[in-house]
Amino acid sequence: MSAKQVLMLVNTQAYDDPRVMNEAQSLSQSGYQVRVIGAARLPGSPTRKTISGVEFVLTPMVSTKHPLRLLAAFWQLLRADVGEVTLQPPSRQTTLISMIFFLLWSLRLGWRLRADVVHSHDLSPLPAAWLLARLKRARLIYDAHESAPDFYGGAKGRWMGRLERAFIGKVDAVITVGQRLAKALEVRGARRVLIIGNWKRLADFEVDAERLNAERARLNQSQYALTIAYMGTLDSSREIEPLLQATLTTPHVLLVIGGAGAVEERVRQAAARASNIQWLGWVNSRDIPLYTQLADVVYYCLNVEETHDQSIAGNNYYSTPNKLFEAFAAGKALIARRGVGEIGEILEAHHAAVLLDQVTPEALQVAFDQLCETSYLKELQQASLQARELYHWGAAEQRLLNLYDELTRS
Numbered sequence: 001m002s003a004k005q006v007l008m009l010v011n012t013q014a015y016d017d018p019r020v021m022n023e024a025q026s027l028s029q030s031g032y033q034v035r036v037i038g039a040a041r042l043p044g045s046p047t048r049k050t051i052s053g054v055e056f057v058l059t060p061m062v063s064t065k066h067p068l069r070l071l072a073a074f075w076q077l078l079r080a081d082v083g084e085v086t087l088q089p090p091s092r093q094t095t096l097i098s099m100i101f102f103l104l105w106s107l108r109l110g111w112r113l114r115a116d117v118v119h120s121h122d123l124s125p126l127p128a129a130w131l132l133a134r135l136k137r138a139r140l141i142y143d144a145h146e147s148a149p150d151f152y153g154g155a156k157g158r159w160m161g162r163l164e165r166a167f168i169g170k171v172d173a174v175i176t177v178g179q180r181l182a183k184a185l186e187v188r189g190a191r192r193v194l195i196i197g198n199w200k201r202l203a204d205f206e207v208d209a210e211r212l213n214a215e216r217a218r219l220n221q222s223q224y225a226l227t228i229a230y231m232g233t234l235d236s237s238r239e240i241e242p243l244l245q246a247t248l249t250t251p252h253v254l255l256v257i258g259g260a261g262a263v264e265e266r267v268r269q270a271a272a273r274a275s276n277i278q279w280l281g282w283v284n285s286r287d288i289p290l291y292t293q294l295a296d297v298v299y300y301c302l303n304v305e306e307t308h309d310q311s312i313a314g315n316n317y318y319s320t321p322n323k324l325f326e327a328f329a330a331g332k333a334l335i336a337r338r339g340v341g342e343i344g345e346i347l348e349a350h351h352a353a354v355l356l357d358q359v360t361p362e363a364l365q366v367a368f369d370q371l372c373e374t375s376y377l378k379e380l381q382q383a384s385l386q387a388r389e390l391y392h393w394g395a396a397e398q399r400l401l402n403l404y405d406e407l408t409r410s
Contacts (some may be wrong), residue, residue: 003033004408007115009106009125014038015056019232026397028053029094039102040086047082059105089138116408123148126167139407144176178320178342198322200329205289224254225372229295231283234261239301239359244270246364258283296326300338301359316341318369328388333380352384
């Protein structure tokens, strides 16, 4: 009997997306043939790649209204020629024109492929995924990484909300990242919702001791009483500025920080001024375990107060971030904001974090002092290790495989 065929669509740099990679690799290792159509977001990346038996292809991004460039993009689409490497400038934003082109590319490439299941990662590929599933008489999964209407906000968010409501009742199953979003998706019309969290493979966080010690030496980590790590989006929503201010005035604390975003230049400037702020630049996903294990504490604070009005709280209301589960996988304590997002609920339950009512430099300095107490830090780290017994990829993987087995059963 031939292997069951899975076609995944994701409007991101697919093989750099940890959730896509985890799901695709688990299915491939369990005997499914998995192909992933993604979107090129970074220049100079291979457009075709095979990882752990999973075949990836990245489609060109189109984000300009220049007539000649649009004409060239249409010609490239008609030829189905994605090239060898991505050429366009970096793009983290999804515009209407780029979304339309991604849908057209998904249909252009996808119609030639066999599929028993079409798996749409997030909302933007869902119309193309639905059409491909109908054409191939395949089962359809909608994988909601975020709350799309809240993620986009404003008029675009309302339009995305209507799009989601139009398709959500037509899918065979919805999977998502946490309890809050699962409940919201049921209210929006999902017939069946399964939680498969952004949990981590514990083996990925078993970092080679020699490599870890070499990086500790490079950073002069032994000079500091406490090491804080943050790797991710660098913008005001993540309370980066208070973190920088607190670290600049606390010389016995080392901050290891990397990522990209609106306040990146501010981080660079702070690192140039202070030896206890180490700027990593963009951190490849394969290096996340290294820096998480190197740290004593993982930082993840959001700047939106929790309210019962989800439209005010935005997508942060549902937040169950990768940083939380990376910390659990490595057995690290966290600093987070109390009562914001599902992360707040999880950390209240598992007592693995210093939770702040207000994220200010002064509050962070108090937290740093608390965490420099070895017994208190070890207590939080032990709670984190206990939490990972619940939140690890092995548990999520089994749910995913059970769902696929049910959907593809003859």
